[in-house]
Amino acid sequence: MSMRRYLPILDWGRRYDRATLSNDLVAAAIVTIMLIPQSLAYALLAGLPPEAGLYASIVPILLYAVFGTSRTLAVGPVAVVSLMTAAALGHVAEQGTMGYAAAALTLAALSGAILVAMGLMRLGFLANFLSHPVIAGFITASAILIALGQLGHLMGIGGGGDTLIELAETVWHGLPDTNPITLSIGVAAVSFLFWARRGLGPLLVKVGLGPRLAETLTKAGPVAAVAATTLAVWALDLSSRGVAIVGDVPQSLPPLTLPDVDPDLVSQLLLPALLISVIGFVESISVAQTLGAKRRERVDPDQELIGLGAANIGAGFTGGLPVTGGFSRSVVNFDAGARTPAAGAFTALGLAIAALALTPLIHFLPKATLAATIIVAVLGLVDLGVLYRSWAYSKADFAAVAATMLLTLTFGVEFGVSGGVALSILLYLFKTSRPHVAEVGRVPGTEHFRNIHRHAVQTDPRVVTLRIDESLYFANARFLEDLILARVARDKAVRHVILQCAAVNEVDLSALESLEAINGRLAEMDVKLHLSEVKGPVMDRLKRSALLADLTGRVYLSQHDAINDIIPETPSQARACAPT
Amino acid sequence: MSMRRYLPILDWGRRYDRATLSNDLVAAAIVTIMLIPQSLAYALLAGLPPEAGLYASIVPILLYAVFGTSRTLAVGPVAVVSLMTAAALGHVAEQGTMGYAAAALTLAALSGAILVAMGLMRLGFLANFLSHPVIAGFITASAILIALGQLGHLMGIGGGGDTLIELAETVWHGLPDTNPITLSIGVAAVSFLFWARRGLGPLLVKVGLGPRLAETLTKAGPVAAVAATTLAVWALDLSSRGVAIVGDVPQSLPPLTLPDVDPDLVSQLLLPALLISVIGFVESISVAQTLGAKRRERVDPDQELIGLGAANIGAGFTGGLPVTGGFSRSVVNFDAGARTPAAGAFTALGLAIAALALTPLIHFLPKATLAATIIVAVLGLVDLGVLYRSWAYSKADFAAVAATMLLTLTFGVEFGVSGGVALSILLYLFKTSRPHVAEVGRVPGTEHFRNIHRHAVQTDPRVVTLRIDESLYFANARFLEDLILARVARDKAVRHVILQCAAVNEVDLSALESLEAINGRLAEMDVKLHLSEVKGPVMDRLKRSALLADLTGRVYLSQHDAINDIIPETPSQARACAPT
Structure with missing residues (x-):
């Protein structure tokens, strides 16, 4: 009984049959194609080499399949958590150094340990102190920061900065150094990806494909952009003309890595790891519960903490970075018909093959294409309407949304989220301190x-x-x-x-x-x-x-x-x- | 109208008559006698020269008389705030240095500015976030720390330490260096003061004095102890045998001093000043409201902030230290028949005369006597019964009391009070997060x-x-x-x-x-x-x-x-x- 509580795989694993297998395989194939560019892109967003993103999507997915309770949640690096990772690691090491990548492992393992501890102590309710206005304000502001940060890569001048002002300065001062070819590739990729979201499906149907196949192929839009731009850079030798490319990526399964447990490093990363854990958990649990409700499948918040914790510990020991359940990839997994976490396991297998066999092909992949992928993905997270909705409903909630956004944009993600939480608690106490x-x-x-x-x-x-x-x-x-x-x-x-x-x-x-x-x-x-x-x-x-x-x-x-x-x-x- | 709101003196001053004057004069005489040893003692507790305590009881009292709304509150250095002052100044300077005394002025002025700002913004309600259990636990633990800290002075080995363990270590390691003469003076003073509280009054009545006069003379117990021990030290030349004395105290009215506004110092003292302001305000307002209710006099919390703020700013500009309304001296003032804040002004006059004329007399005053005064005063604040009462009523309230006490004893006053506030807010949120x-x-x-x-x-x-x-x-x-x-x-x-x-x-x-x-x-x-x-x-x-x-x-x-x-x-x- 207790074994089954902590190992949900014992539950669904016993009833696994051929029909479920074929559903899971189809879903896994679609998600794998979607995850390859996303994993590389979010690793870059976190300031890490691209292969870290692939590694973070292999063992963590397998561990979540064993310990997690959601049937369809897809775990891996996601935009907001990668941004928070970059902010946290920026305090302790320089991007591109060995210390930076090592600190990422520590951050992932630490965050995993916090999640598992919270799960064992049944502290899932702590996530409730992140109010909806704070989450909405935080995600919107983070998405704006992420998009602005990628603008530098799109222009070929590199990114840099944790706040709106720093990022704007980087872009402004970099303007004269813009690489026109990189910018062209980036703008083309962004345009194509935006168009592909709405226009590609209908077009494919028009040329005679079935609507289901058309929809599936739409998901491959980013892969198409990756393939096309990589080919262009290789064929026209654009990297010699200043287009930044991904470069050599090792052909390897995830390596076994040991997180650095230096007490100084751990104490510096403890608070960021806690924030990443809580934000990651809140994002993940709401996706899992939304999808679970559609099929009447139960998601247990405390066991989810253990599942996500195991995934992050796994990331820390296999060269990855902090991970959580992603919204869009989980929806794709669900829509593609995934029935059990085995779909995740097959996705991991697909990515492992990619890490072993396909990495030489992305040598000439321009970073601008990855930046375009990120920009298109995160702009979907920007929800400025929440300002209007909260204003209409209650001034206190509006204050929490607006303050969280402003704090995040002005002082960066860590200050933004902790300030938002503190503010919403203070507003609540203030309201109850003058009762009606x-x-x-x-x-x-x-x-x-x-x-x-x-x-x-x-x-x-x-x-x-x-x-x-x-x-x-x-x-x-x-x-x-x-x-x-x-x-x-x-x-x-x-x-x-x-x-x-x-x-x-x-x-x-x-x-x-x-x-x-x-x-x-x-x-x-x-x-x-x-x-x-x-x-x-x-x-x-x-x-x-x-x-x-x-x-x-x-x-x-x-x-x-x-x-x-x-x-x-x-x-x-x-x-x-x-x-x- | 608005003038009268911010200057309560305009209200009571217009109706001042001869009967009120004579009442106020009698009360002022009694309070002055009580305040002389207390002021010196609390200055030493704060780590400052004794005259700072006198100065802090002159201009601040006058300013409170102009701006305060309580008719009978007596303002000056008090035990808990002096302890917090010592803890705050310990972070920025060495006791006995010029920098230390200068920082005390900055702390007082800063705390005054915070209080005035809170009053103008009508933020008096913020004090409500200090729950009764937190205050009770904090005051009891502070009183224990203060008494233990004075033990060193009683033994002639000097004090030192912010936490129970540090203080106990100081006493323990100092044991071999105990000065037997100092200890005798101290023990005699403590015994006399404890006895005087209960035994002196009845004895004086027995020898034929009226009960009212006897009660008044009881208040002079500390002055008698000061006079007797000073005389003994002078007559027997005990200072040459190792008894620590107060030494030279300047014969002067309060000097005009300018608080140091070095940004580094201000930023280091900002949080302690905030804590001192809030704790001081909470202590003071509850005394003022209790006494006000007895005579149906209204006390306005927001105007009280301004009154206490003005007093503290006054302390910062006239060589003092942070002050607030004291419990025992206000009760004495009330019982002695004070009718208006003019009683406070007369007290200030009395202390000014003392500062000018009497300071040479206290040259031989042993510090052990002052320590004895403090110990006897603060042991009255220790209320361990609150542990039992809160346990019987609610485990959450007990947890807040016990945690505040433990945090204060283990980590010092600043951590204790902020930890207590944070904990009681968290406990409340936790309770409401799992509603019935x-x-x-x-x-x-x-x-x-x-x-x-x-x-x-x-x-x-x-x-x-x-x-x-x-x-x-x-x-x-x-x-x-x-x-x-x-x-x-x-x-x-x-x-x-x-x-x-x-x-x-x-x-x-x-x-x-x-x-x-x-x-x-x-x-x-x-x-x-x-x-x-x-x-x-x-x-x-x-x-x-x-x-x-x-x-x-x-x-x-x-x-x-x-x-x-x-x-x-x-x-x-x-x-x-x-x-x-």
């Missing part, structure tokens, strides 16, 4: 009590009833104290205060002490404090305190009971008032 | 719906009603998604899910997106989603979203309406079931 409190009165002829400012209700000058629309805890305890004392101080007729607590889900020790203080100060003013509609769990806890013994008033099950008991003559008044 | 959700059914014969696990209620296999006892926001959005989908997935008969939202005070954008996802996934399972008892403000906001249009079910005003509409035949079933 309504003074209520009885709706004539009913047992209902409503806001005196919204409804025509009956009240008694001797009684103030306040409905508290928030849990009481340290951040709003003093607010409540001030509010009640101010309300009573300006109205000498008041003899009773009733707190209607139906929406109070929690009273912590600070709030308890505030209630005791309110009770004491009201007593000095000769005003009684009553509670009504206290929830079961809250009441259980209040019974363990001195408040109920000290309370000058009583605790009532309903607000109706409270009013009837405190001013017994009210019902007749109510009847008298009702006709007016 | 109850499945409810109808109590037979009523319109009430209760937890199916606590009450005998009627349910229908086709309908699941979940009452959500928490606001929905990013930290619990996914939790709700998982919970609902898991509940529906294991029960094929379910056709309707109703979310009873009476306790939902807020639905943020993340939760809205989760509700949309829940709605969509339930639709794929052919299950309808309904909402009931949605609050006005929440509904207003949902109307601005697409959720209500996409919802497969309906929104009902009451849970009763929802059930009647969804399964109209239920009432007859209910009647059929009720007798069983």
Whole structure:
């Protein structure tokens, strides 16, 4: 039982049959073709040699197939995580050095260890502290940074910079050095890829292909761009005219590598690894759950942490870089009919063959083509509409989106995501620290009590009833104290205060002490404090305190009971008032 | 009007009369006698020359009298803030150097500027994020650290160390160097001061003094200890036998000093200054509010920030150290009959005279006596009972108390208070991230719906009603998604899910997106989603979203309406079931 919990492969593996196999094989073939250029491109985005991207898509996929719970998630290097990898490694080593590649291994292994630890401790819920506005703002801003960063490669001047301003400066200062041939290749590739997304499928159908085959071939658009530009560079000897090419890529299966465990390096990479883990997990789990829901397959967040953790540890030991479940490749895998993680295993096999046999063919592949692939992929992630949607719904959510975007663009990915999380927590605390409190009165002829400012209700000058629309805890305890004392101080007729607590889900020790203080100060003013509609769990806890013994008033099950008991003559008044 | 808001002195100053004057003068005389040894002692605790304590009790008190709103708060150096000052200055300079005293001025001015800024921006509520458990744990742990730190002075070996372990080591290694004469003076002073608190008053009454005079003279206990030990050291020439004395103290009014505004120093002191401001404000405001409530005098938190800020800026420009409102001296001031802040001004006058005329008299004052004063004062702050009280009430609050104490004792005051705040916020978020959700059914014969696990209620296999006892926001959005989908997935008969939202005070954008996802996934399972008892403000906001249009079910005003509409035949079933 426990074995099956931690090894989902035991579950689906036993029921594997020929029909599933053929579905999985077809999907694997399509995904492999899609992943070859993507893997190379995201390795370059992370500042690593292109083969690292291939390696990161072989063993990690196999490990995820063993430990992961999603049937169709495709794991490998993805854009945002590769950008975060580049930012993290930039602090500890120079791009292109041995130390840089070694640090990438440490980062992947560290991130894997964090994910596995979180999974074993069942801390998957921690990802919830990344609110949707923060994620949306972060992904959009990252995509803009990535696209801008690739502009340099498109112009043949190289990339550089972690923030919008640094990247813009690099491009601006590089303008005079633009290589026109590189730029032409890049622009052509970008145009072709954008066109291929929408125009290639219909065209293929027009020339007589079946719609399904046409759609599959559309996925090969990037491969076509790679093949065409590589051929052009080779045939016209463009690399001698300044076009940057990928160059020699070793013909090899993933090597066995040992991550550097130097304590200094580990401590420098710990925080970035944590951020990468959390961002990667959030991206991955939402893809996995979306696809899982479509086929009623269950995805277990805690086991997903273990699956992704194993994949990243695998990446750290086989020359890779941090990986996670990618959105577009998983959708392609799903649409292509993948049934089980075995499809992933076959994809890994396909990429292993590519790493062994096809690498000589990409010697002349221009980096501008890879940059074009990245730009087209990430521009699909830019969602500026979230600014409008959040503004329409709530200013606090808008503030979180806008601040996360601004912080990410201005100070880079690490500051952006941590700042966004901190800000959304602060905004939430701020909101709950000034809770909505309504003074209520009885709706004539009913047992209902409503806001005196919204409804025509009956009240008694001797009684103030306040409905508290928030849990009481340290951040709003003093607010409540001030509010009640101010309300009573300006109205000498008041003899009773009733707190209607139906929406109070929690009273912590600070709030308890505030209630005791309110009770004491009201007593000095000769005003009684009553509670009504206290929830079961809250009441259980209040019974363990001195408040109920000290309370000058009583605790009532309903607000109706409270009013009837405190001013017994009210019902007749109510009847008298009702006709007016 | 606005002038009077920012200058409360305009309010009470106009109505000042002779009766008030005589009350204020008596209180000022008593407080002055009490403050002389305290000021010297807390300056030493902060690592500064003794006169800094006197200076910090003159101009700051005058400025608070102009800007503060409490009638009886006594401002000056206090134990916990002086300890925090020592910890902050320890990072930037060596005790006893010019740089150290200069940094104290910067710290005071910086802290004053922060307080004034918070007051002008009306950010007094920020202090609410220090929960009662964190404050209680912090004050108790600080008092223990302070007492232990003074033990070294009592033994004549000097103090040293920011944490329990460092302080214990200092004492332990210093044991062989203990100066027996110093220790005798210290132990005698501590014993006398403890006895004076309880025994001196009754004794004076017994010898024929009036109870009020006896009580007043009790307050002079520390002054008596100072006088007696100073005399002893001078008469017996004990300073030549190794008893550490205060030494030369300049005979001067507070000097005009300019705080060092070196950017490096300012940036190093910024965070400590913020912590000192917040801790000082929280201590001060609770004293001010407690005393204010006793005489129905209003204390305005935002104006208090300005008053304390002005006092600290004053301390920075007149050779002082960070100050705040002290508990015991304010209570003495209140009990002695102070009516207005003019009492504070007279206290300042008294201390100015002391600084001018009495300083030669304290040349032979042994430091051990001051240490004894501090120890006796702070041991009153130690409240280990809070551990028991919080344990009995709630484990989360206990965790906050215990962790704050442990962090403060183990890593020092700065880490302790920031760790405590972070922890209590995390605990709160953790609690709200796993909200209480109850499945409810109808109590037979009523319109009430209760937890199916606590009450005998009627349910229908086709309908699941979940009452959500928490606001929905990013930290619990996914939790709700998982919970609902898991509940529906294991029960094929379910056709309707109703979310009873009476306790939902807020639905943020993340939760809205989760509700949309829940709605969509339930639709794929052919299950309808309904909402009931949605609050006005929440509904207003949902109307601005697409959720209500996409919802497969309906929104009902009451849970009763929802059930009647969804399964109209239920009432007859209910009647059929009720007798069983």
